[in-house]
Amino acid sequence: MRRSEFILPEGIYLDGNSLGPISHFTRACMEKRLQEWQDHAVKGWEDWFTLPERLSPTLAALVGAKPEEVITTGTITQNLHSLLGTFYRPTGAKKHIVATSLDFPTDLYALKSWADRHDAELRLAPSRDGYTIEEEDLENLLTDDVALVLLPVVLYASGQLLDIARLTQKAHEKGIVVGVDAAHSIGSVPHQLHDQQVDFAVWCTYKYLNAGPGAPGGLFVHEKHFDVMPGLPGWWGNDKHTAFEMKPFYRKGHGAAAYQTGTLSPIALAGVEGGLKPFAELGIEAIRERSLQLTEHFMHLIDEHLPEVEIVTPRAQARRGGHVSIRHPDAQLLSLALRDRGIIPDFRVPDLVRMAPVALYNTPEELENTVQVLRELLESKAYLEYANKKTQVV
Numbered sequence: 348m349r350r351s352e353f354i355l356p357e358g359i360y361l362d363g364n365s366l367g368p369i370s371h372f373t374r375a376c377m378e379k380r381l382q383e384w385q386d387h388a389v390k391g392w393e394d395w396f397t398l399p400e401r402l403s404p405t406l407a408a409l410v411g412a413k414p415e416e417v418i419t420t421g422t423i424t425q426n427l428h429s430l431l432g433t434f435y436r437p438t439g440a441k442k443h444i445v446a447t448s449l450d451f452p453t454d455l456y457a458l459k460s461w462a463d464r465h466d467a468e469l470r471l472a473p474s475r476d477g478y479t480i481e482e483e484d485l486e487n488l489l490t491d492d493v494a495l496v497l498l499p500v501v502l503y504a505s506g507q508l509l510d511i512a513r514l515t516q517k518a519h520e521k522g523i524v525v526g527v528d529a530a531h532s533i534g535s536v537p538h539q540l541h542d543q544q545v546d547f548a549v550w551c552t553y554k555y556l557n558a559g560p561g562a563p564g565g566l567f568v569h570e571k572h573f574d575v576m577p578g579l580p581g582w583w584g585n586d587k588h589t590a591f592e593m594k595p596f597y598r599k600g601h602g603a604a605a606y607q608t609g610t611l612s613p614i615a616l617a618g619v620e621g622g623l624k625p626f627a628e629l630g631i632e633a634i635r636e637r638s639l640q641l642t643e644h645f646m647h648l649i650d651e652h653l654p655e656v657e658i659v660t661p662r663a664q665a666r667r668g669g670h671v672s673i674r675h676p677d678a679q680l681l682s683l684a685l686r687d688r689g690i691i692p693d694f695r696v697p698d699l700v701r702m703a704p705v706a707l708y709n710t711p712e713e714l715e716n717t718v719q720v721l722r723e724l725l726e727s728k729a730y731l732e733y734a735n736k737k738t739q740v741v
């Protein structure tokens with residue numbers, strides 16, 4: 348769709364769901380901010396101070412929110428702590444937290460720490476197959492003594508897309524606050540966070556939004572909560588018109604902007620500015636359509652040519668996100684062998700090779716070539732040579 352706008356590493360890049368590549372435009376945005384720093388030094392803040400708010404209209408369209416319901420700030424982990432510090436309000440017996448056993452660990456670390464503070468349990472929905480979660484199993488945990496549930500939109504390992512509308516409704520019927528982690532769905536799948544009445548959400552921008560390693564993440568707070576005081580306030584979340592009055596008390600900014608905490612790098616924010624451009628131009632619906640075509644094609648090729656592997660990503664369009672995960676006992680070795688041959692997937696424990704055919708820059712031919720190389724590897728068993736070359740980060 349926009350391949351020529353990206354500066355892709357050599358070979359076939361299938362890891363954009365881990366770290367999206369840089370585009371020419373993003374590079375130019377970052378260079379512009381560097382130049383401003385060089386030319387204006389501290390005076391640069393006159394423009395940079397409100398940059399996060401100015402990104403909100405495009406961001407809002409990606410998650411189905413109003414612009415004032417979203418803000419670019421923090422990391423997922425930090426934002427999650429901040430939102431739990433605000434919306435996790437255990438009262439009496441209604442104090443437990445629910446998540447899934449397949450959530451990304453940082454979410455579970457944050458949730459557990461808040462549950463521990465309140466002598467509450469973190470209850471995890473089990474997985475029947477080790478890769479996916481049945482909505483029914485999550486629903487069974489949404490009991491009267493639960494105060495908050497955190498839902499992943501797309502599971503980071505298998506790529507399963509959960510039914511957020513259904514789960515949010517069920518949780519709200521029991522008076523349970525609903526938070527959402529959209530790390531693996533933002534920029535790949537459309538969301539309806541406002542209409543579905545989700546209470547809060549978090550995401551990062553370094554995956555499908557291509558904002559760069561460690562770029563600031565983002566969060567959503569439903570407007571029904573705009574009168575709530577942030578649990579972890581900071582001066583960037585103070586009303587920006589009055590921030591430099593330096594008053595000793597916090598005057599809450601409007602909407603999600605109130606959840607900013609401290610100073611953000613305009614250079615890092617430039618990555619978000621640049622990354623959002625193709626999304627503003629194409630719209631998330633068209634991007635999702637192309638993503639579905641690519642993943643469909645990829646799964647079809649895998650089925651046809653790679654009988655030794657099992658696709659653990661659900662097949663139904665409504666149940667899968669933007670990446671495809673295949674299972675093989677030597678997944679880590681296959682992943683290393685692919686990387687050595689110029690194809691970049693990643694490995695996720697214990698036995699998954701995870702590959703994202705990204706709508707903005709991957710092509711059907713790249714998927715065909717990837718399957719061909721995998722076929723050769725499985726046939727020759729050349730991947731076994733990598734047994735003593737395992738690394739920590741793949």
Ligand SMILES: Cc1ncc(COP(=O)(O)O)c(C=O)c1O
Nearest residue numbers: 422423424425451453503530551
């Ligand atoms: C679902 C999910 N949550 C959280 C994170 C990481 O959070 P942070 O941005 O705080 O590093 C990731 C990173 O891949 C993720 O996939």
